[in-house]
Amino acid sequence: MFFHSFIYTLKTLIRDKGQAFWCVLFPIVLATMFNFAFGNLDSNEAFSAIDVAVVIEEGKETEALQSALDSVSAEGENQLLNISYVGREAAEKMLAENKVVGILTAGDQLTLKVSAAMKNSKLEQSILKVFTEQYNLYAESMMDVMKTNPAGVMDLINQMNAEANYVKHKNFTEGNISAALTYFYNLIAMACLYGSFLGNSLAHYGAANLSAIGARRLVSPVNKFVYDIGSVCAAIVMEVVSITLSIFYIRYILGIDFGNQFGYVLLTVFVGCVLGVTLGYFIGNIGTASSQVKFGILISSTMICSVLSGLMFNGMRITVDQFCPVINKINPAALISDSFYSLVIYPDHSRYFYNVIICAIEAMVFIIGSFLLTRRKKYASL
Amino acid sequence: MGTPVVKIENLVKRYKELVALDHFNLTIEEGEVFGLLGPNGSGKTTTINCLLSLLAFDKGTVEVFGKEIRPDSYDIKKRIGVVMQNVAVYDELTVYENIDYFCGLYVKDKATRKKYVQDAIDFVELNDFVKFYPKKLSGGLLRRLNIACGIAHKPDLIILDEPTVAVDPQSRNKILEGIQELNRQGATIIYTSHYMEEVEQICTRIAIMDKGKNLAIGTKDELKQMIKKSETISIEILDLADEDLKAIGKLNHVYEATYENHTLKVLCSGGKHNLPHVLEYLQSKNIPFDRVYSELPTLNDVFLEITGKELRD
Ligand SMILES: Nc1ncnc2c1ncn2[C@@H]1O[C@H](COP(=O)(O)OP(=O)(O)OP(=O)(O)O)[C@@H](O)[C@H]1O
Ligand SMILES: [Mg+2]
Numbered sequence: 001m002f003f004h005s006f007i008y009t010l011k012t013l014i015r016d017k018g019q020a021f022w023c024v025l026f027p028i029v030l031a032t033m034f035n036f037a038f039g040n041l042d043s044n045e046a047f048s049a050i051d052v053a054v055v056i057e058e059g060k061e062t063e064a065l066q067s068a069l070d071s072v073s074a075e076g077e078n079q080l081l082n083i084s085y086v087g088r089e090a091a092e093k094m095l096a097e098n099k100v101v102g103i104l105t106a107g108d109q110l111t112l113k114v115s116a117a118m119k120n121s122k123l124e125q126s127i128l129k130v131f132t133e134q135y136n137l138y139a140e141s142m143m144d145v146m147k148t149n150p151a152g153v154m155d156l157i158n159q160m161n162a163e164a165n166y167v168k169h170k171n172f173t174e175g176n177i178s179a180a181l182t183y184f185y186n187l188i189a190m191a192c193l194y195g196s197f198l199g200n201s202l203a204h205y206g207a208a209n210l211s212a213i214g215a216r217r218l219v220s221p222v223n224k225f226v227y228d229i230g231s232v233c234a235a236i237v238m239e240v241v242s243i244t245l246s247i248f249y250i251r252y253i254l255g256i257d258f259g260n261q262f263g264y265v266l267l268t269v270f271v272g273c274v275l276g277v278t279l280g281y282f283i284g285n286i287g288t289a290s291s292q293v294k295f296g297i298l299i300s301s302t303m304i305c306s307v308l309s310g311l312m313f314n315g316m317r318i319t320v321d322q323f324c325p326v327i328n329k330i331n332p333a334a335l336i337s338d339s340f341y342s343l344v345i346y347p348d349h350s351r352y353f354y355n356v357i358i359c360a361i362e363a364m365v366f367i368i369g370s371f372l373l374t375r376r377k378k379y380a381s382l
Numbered sequence: 383m384g385t386p387v388v389k390i391e392n393l394v395k396r397y398k399e400l401v402a403l404d405h406f407n408l409t410i411e412e413g414e415v416f417g418l419l420g421p422n423g424s425g426k427t428t429t430i431n432c433l434l435s436l437l438a439f440d441k442g443t444v445e446v447f448g449k450e451i452r453p454d455s456y457d458i459k460k461r462i463g464v465v466m467q468n469v470a471v472y473d474e475l476t477v478y479e480n481i482d483y484f485c486g487l488y489v490k491d492k493a494t495r496k497k498y499v500q501d502a503i504d505f506v507e508l509n510d511f512v513k514f515y516p517k518k519l520s521g522g523l524l525r526r527l528n529i530a531c532g533i534a535h536k537p538d539l540i541i542l543d544e545p546t547v548a549v550d551p552q553s554r555n556k557i558l559e560g561i562q563e564l565n566r567q568g569a570t571i572i573y574t575s576h577y578m579e580e581v582e583q584i585c586t587r588i589a590i591m592d593k594g595k596n597l598a599i600g601t602k603d604e605l606k607q608m609i610k611k612s613e614t615i616s617i618e619i620l621d622l623a624d625e626d627l628k629a630i631g632k633l634n635h636v637y638e639a640t641y642e643n644h645t646l647k648v649l650c651s652g653g654k655h656n657l658p659h660v661l662e663y664l665q666s667k668n669i670p671f672d673r674v675y676s677e678l679p680t681l682n683d684v685f686l687e688i689t690g691k692e693l694r695d
Contacts, residue, residue: 001490004483008472008475008479008483011479012472012474012475013474015474015475016474208436212470213471213472215431215436216464216466216484216532218436218453219434219435219462219464220488221456221457221459221487222456223454376452376453376454378436379436379438381397381437382431382436
């Protein structure tokens with residue numbers, strides 16, 4: 001039954017012109033528009049050291065931090081930060097006046113504050129973020145090393161700075177990432193979530209109260225779950241193929257680089273599509289509202305997710321991070337675009353896999369939820 | 383008699399305040415072409431949906447092939463073919479693919495399925511249209527496709543819910559003949575309709591329902607015998623005296639005689655040779671008459687007498 005459902009679902013989806021529009025054409029059209037809009041956004045942007053205010057809280061041991069900061073702010077080709085050591089108030093003022101990208105506060109931990117209002121500094125903000133995270137990660141071992149082997153501390157600092165420098169290097173020396181690129185990541189994330197329209201339509205054709213076909217299918221001796229898994233898989237294949245097409249278009253026609261880890265890019269697309277399709281399938285199975293209503297819900301909620309993850313304004317993600325960080329941790333659009341992002345930004349894949357795994361968990365929840373909702377269902381009204 | 387194919391007892395289904403089925407009872411035996419006749423909104427589709435375990439009901443039991451049917455009664459469902467009131471086919475699949483798709487939900491073996499699909503296509507005579515998409519089919523052809531999708535897997539019990547709505551008379555006759563053919567091949571048929579002519583034409587037994595209740599059940603002759611009227615005689619007469627009208631009203635088996643618009647109408651209950659008796663009287667009085675009709679009672683008359691209203695509004 002799995003294959004019967006898979007083959008025929010694929011056939012119907014491929015031949016459905018409305019679906020083809022949302023799946024293939026829409027991302028391509030939007031990407032082309034983005035390309036016109038942002039085409040020249042980053043081309044003459046060159047990297048200059050990031051202006052940052054450092055506030056050192058009273059009575060804190062800052063020797064290790066000092067060496068770290070010294071090494072990244074040393075003048076020269078590799079200068080990453082341009083530091084002003086100031087008091088709290090002065091720092092806040094500088095941030096408010098956009099004189100600095102962020103404030104680093106040395107307390108028990110190194111903390112970062114950035115301004116959401118600052119546009120076009122998302123990348124700088126990210127670099128600061130990476131620096132802060134890395135410092136906090138290494139701080140403890142640095143203390144230990146300092147006590148036993150002060151000379152070794154420089155190695156650690158170099159190691160630590162490698163990450164932040166890597167971000168900078170990738171972005172500016174190789175021109176690999178740009179503000180515009182994150183828009184394209186978000187665009188692909190949105191396209192993945194548009195897979196939810198397919199999922200919704202699967203639910204539509206599987207419910208007796210929504211479609212006559214659903215009624216006819218439910219009177220047949222078919223295990224609904226096995227059947228639906230087959231059609232969900234077909235929808236995922238359809239989505240993956242169309243999004244991969246969009247990516248090829250963005251990569252080769254628009255000439256926008258997606259990095260060279262194509263395998264991981266594909267994995268992200270796959271997971272994103274699984275998440276999109278299962279999301280739509282789940283929503284489609286909830287309640288008795290018509291599938292048009294659910295389509296409306298999906299189109300607006302995927303839009304909201306995409307906006308929150310930065311489809312419209314680049315700084316959105318960071319704003320969300322400040323006010324309600326949990327949103328970025330579960331927002332499917334944010335997870336998918338962040339996966340692309342972290343592939344380019346981070347040398348290792350831990351953050352990437354974190355995103356991918358959360359996506360997979362959410363998809364599982366949607367599938368199991370749908371299963372429970374439709375299991376042995378009799379309708380109260382048809 | 384073996385176990386009944388369908389046994390519905392005391393079925394109650396409410397939609398909020400509206401009682402769609404009110405202690406509905408029905409037993410259908412193997413080999414029948416069973417007609418479920420009732421006006422719009424009488425609960426035919428609701429009955430079918432409960433019977434198929436699609437719809438949750440409030441009270442009662444539904445047994446099919448001797449077992450209670452539930453959403454996961456796959457062994458029962460395997461033996462049922464359903465043609466729903468609404469056409470249920472994929473617009474994106476051709477005629478052939480649609481039939482193959484729905485047949486494939488029942489029949490796994492590819493070779494068997496291929497044969498079954500071809501049989502179904504032959505059966506509804508869609509051979510010239512196998513590559514067509516449903517959008518390109520006329521209403522009648524679409525209905526035939528809808529039927530083919532429901533019966534391709536050669537089920538033992540076939541349920542057709544108003545399969546001829548919006549079908550021209552020619553297509554309709556084809557469909558009706560087809561249904562009788564399926565019955566000859568061994569299938570038990572449940573046929574719902576609000577067209578009494580159809581039901582009369584093909585059904586071996588008929589239940590008349592209204593407002594969720596089963597009002598009467600039997601063969602069409604049995605149903606007609608339940609009511610007083612057995613024959614309506616109409617005779618065109620240019621002029622008829624009142625006393626003659628009265629005399630005709632007093633003839634054997636005649637319970638009502640009226641004269642309006644130059645037409646004498648005589649209603650008879652039971653008895654034979656009613657028409658000759660009336661004509662004999664007219665001749666004996668030298669009353670000239672023109673055209674003569676005699677109508678046997680219809681199911682509409684039955685419905686009218688039981689419910690006090692016409693079957694069709
Ligand atoms: N989903 C529903 N919600 C509320 N009332 C309903 C629903 N479905 C049917 N009804 C009501 O239940 C009654 C029986 O409806 P049903 O569809 O079974 O009639 P039917 O005999 O099939 O009529 P038709 O000849 O028009 O198909 C009607 O009064 C109808 O209005
Ligand atoms: Mg009906």
